[in-house]
Amino acid sequence: MGERLSCDVVVVGAGIVGAACALYAAREGLSVAVVDRGPVTGGTTGAGEGNLLVSDKAPGPELELALLSLKLWRELADRADLGERFEFEAKGGVVVASTAGARTELERFADGQRAAGVVAESVDGGAEGLHGLEPRLAPGLPGGVHYPQDCQVMPALAAAHLLRASGARLLTGRTVTAVLTAAGAVRGVRTDRGDIHAPAVVNAAGTWGGQVAALAGVRLPVLPRRGFVLVTEPLPRMIRHKVYAADYVADVASGSAALQTSPVVEGTAAGPVLIGASRERVGFDRSFSPRVVRALAAGATRLFPFLERVRVMRSYVGFRPYLPDHLPAIGPDPRLPGLFHACGHEGAGIGLAPGTGHLIAQALTGKAGRSTDLSAAFSPGRFGERPAGPQAEEGA
Numbered sequence: 001m002g003e004r005l006s007c008d009v010v011v012v013g014a015g016i017v018g019a020a021c022a023l024y025a026a027r028e029g030l031s032v033a034v035v036d037r038g039p040v041t042g043g044t045t046g047a048g049e050g051n052l053l054v055s056d057k058a059p060g061p062e063l064e065l066a067l068l069s070l071k072l073w074r075e076l077a078d079r080a081d082l083g084e085r086f087e088f089e090a091k092g093g094v095v096v097a098s099t100a101g102a103r104t105e106l107e108r109f110a111d112g113q114r115a116a117g118v119v120a121e122s123v124d125g126g127a128e129g130l131h132g133l134e135p136r137l138a139p140g141l142p143g144g145v146h147y148p149q150d151c152q153v154m155p156a157l158a159a160a161h162l163l164r165a166s167g168a169r170l171l172t173g174r175t176v177t178a179v180l181t182a183a184g185a186v187r188g189v190r191t192d193r194g195d196i197h198a199p200a201v202v203n204a205a206g207t208w209g210g211q212v213a214a215l216a217g218v219r220l221p222v223l224p225r226r227g228f229v230l231v232t233e234p235l236p237r238m239i240r241h242k243v244y245a246a247d248y249v250a251d252v253a254s255g256s257a258a259l260q261t262s263p264v265v266e267g268t269a270a271g272p273v274l275i276g277a278s279r280e281r282v283g284f285d286r287s288f289s290p291r292v293v294r295a296l297a298a299g300a301t302r303l304f305p306f307l308e309r310v311r312v313m314r315s316y317v318g319f320r321p322y323l324p325d326h327l328p329a330i331g332p333d334p335r336l337p338g339l340f341h342a343c344g345h346e347g348a349g350i351g352l353a354p355g356t357g358h359l360i361a362q363a364l365t366g367k368a369g370r371s372t373d374l375s376a377a378f379s380p381g382r383f384g385e386r387p388a389g390p391q392a393e394e395g396a
Contacts, residue, residue, distance in 0.1 A: 006197045007031040007169065009364060010189050011204050012176055012212050014038075015045035016155055016350050017342050018204035019162035020357030025202075028365045032168035033196055035189065037175040040163060041156040044206045044349060047318020048155040049229060049266070049274050051242065052351040055093045055147035056249050058109065059116040061377035062327060062348070065355045067117055068374075070149060072354035082165070086158035087269045093150030093242040094123075094133050095249075096141055096303065103142045106246045110145045121146040134243055136306050150242055152266065155350045162353075171196070179216040179339070186216070186338025200364055202340045207284075207321040209329070209343030218335045219383050222344050224319035226285065228278050228292050230300070233311045234271030242266040243303060248277060257281035259292065263299030265307075272313070275300045277347075279320070286317055320346045330356050330378035331363050340364065341380040 009025050011018045014036035022032045036042065052073055057063040074090075077083025097103035110120040123129035124143045131137055133146055163170060171191075178190040179201060188197040203220075205212040213220035248262040259280040267273050278292045293315055301307045323329065323344035333339040340363060342356050349356075359375045361367075 004195050004197065005033060005169070007033045008198060009033070009200045009202060010035060010196050010198045011168070011202045012036070012189065013043075013204035013206055013343070014040045014159070014163065014170065014172060015043050015204065015206050016041070016048075016159040016162070016353045017206065017345065017356055018202070019159040019166065020353040021202050021204050021342050021360045022168040022357075023162045023166040024354075024357035024361035025364055026166045026168060028361045030364060032166060033171060033198070034163065034168045035171040035174050035176060035191060035196065037173070039172050040170070041159045043208070044318055044321060045155050045159050047227075047229070047316055048347075048350050049276060050087075050153045050155040050158070050350055051347075052151040052153065053093065053242070053348070054113070054118050054149050055095055055120075055145070057113075057348075059112045061374055062352075063113070063116055063118070064374055065352050066348070068358070069352050069355035070151065072358060073151065073153070076162070076354065082161055086161050087152075087154040089152045089269060091150070091152060091241055093147040093244070094130070094144055095147065095244060095246055096130065096137065096144040097246045098141060100142050102246045103144070106145055109249065119147065119149050121148070134240060136238055136304050137243070138303060138305055144246070146241075152242065152268075153350065154269070158350070176212060176215065181336070184337065186336060200338050200340060202342055202360055204342040206343055206349065207319045209321055209341065213341065216333075216336055216339050218333055218339065218380070220329055220341060220344070220380060221324060221383060223281060223322045224284055225322040225346065226278070226280050226282050226317060226319055227276065227347070228289065228296060228315055228317050230275040230293065230296055230312050230315050232273040232275070232307070233313050235267070235273060235310065236271075237267050238306070239265060239267040239273060239304065244277070245299070245303065261292065261295040261299060263296070263303050265300050265303055273307070273310070275307075275312075281322070284319060288315070288317075321349070322346050325382075328352065328356065328378055329380040329383070330359050331375045331380060334379070334381040
């Protein structure tokens with residue numbers, strides 16, 4: 001069957017969340033193997049924009065996790081020039097209202113965030129307000145909110161460097177075909193290139209997290225939510241912050257399967273401007289959609305008219321791992337001892353990755369604390385009883 005390996009923890013998924021789980025588990029003294037059927041960041045992470053946001057999150061457990069994760073991202077960025085390697089930028093975000101009514105709603109949303117510990121600075125549409133922050137914004141906008149805590153990383157670089165820092169054994173190009181069990185508990189995974197024995201398996205498979213869960217005989221209703229991003233030619237830094245329209249927040253929270261687009265525009269350290277955001281549930285259909293691309297370009301130029309004269313060099317598509325209640329599944333699965341989940345973050349996985357890894361490491365080691373209390377909101381057990389499944393008995 002191939003080689004047999006042993007470790008303390010197997011992490012399934014070599015994206016940003018899997019990398020963070022590996023890093024924080026290793027920091028607790030656990031030996032870790034990371035396995036993925038493709039390359040590092042071959043899934044959702046590689047198609048992400050690298051956003052580390054609090055601006056789009058309402059008060060509640062996800063915002064608490066975002067604030068914890070931002071603290072951990074900053075600690076990582078300050079460590080041995082790691083932040084420079086993965087292009088960490090503490091550039092802040094600006095949410096723009098296009099009408100007076102939208103500004104009122106945005107202010108109401110920001111009031112709740114302030115009470116939860118978010119720095120949210122109201123700005124008007126004048127030269128000292130929105131246009132002081134972003135001089136190239138379209139004229140006539142009534143105002144918005146500045147979120148100085150919002151940051152950005154280059155996601156593929158971040159995942160690669162976190163994996164390297166973890167010291168985990170990286171096993172790419174290996175497909176997990178079964179979760180091994182014995183006496184009703186996890187004993188590792190079977191791959192198409194051999195077994196990996198461990199008393200704990202972390203499902204960090206992103207959009208494919210539901211499929212990995214099914215291998216263990218448990219239900220996790222992860223669905224793909226498709227999104228496109230446009231990439232412009234390299235430019236001097238003409239957009240200073242992450243800038244998006246206020247209706248983006250409603251799109252993120254929506255459960256609709258239909259196409260939704262709202263303008264999201266940001267510059268990068270490398271020069272290109274990234275333009276999003278779209279959401280639709282169409283399965284794993286990667287077909288190019290001129291309709292979506294036109295809508296993204298139109299939304300971006302409404303915010304920044306100068307972009308009408310800028311060339312788009314390429315577009316790419318990715319799939320966000322969507323769970324019906326818009327909260328990720330993080331922590332031990334009560335239906336199968338030794339199985340842990342770290343998936344379903346939708347479009348927030350890059351921002352929430354360090355906090356997720358921290359929670360998983362605490363769960364793996366049985367440590368208690370405020371953050372483990374937080375993980376109760378993300379319990380995978382909320383998705384019901386364990387059905388009969390295709391997990392394999394060890395040695396079968």
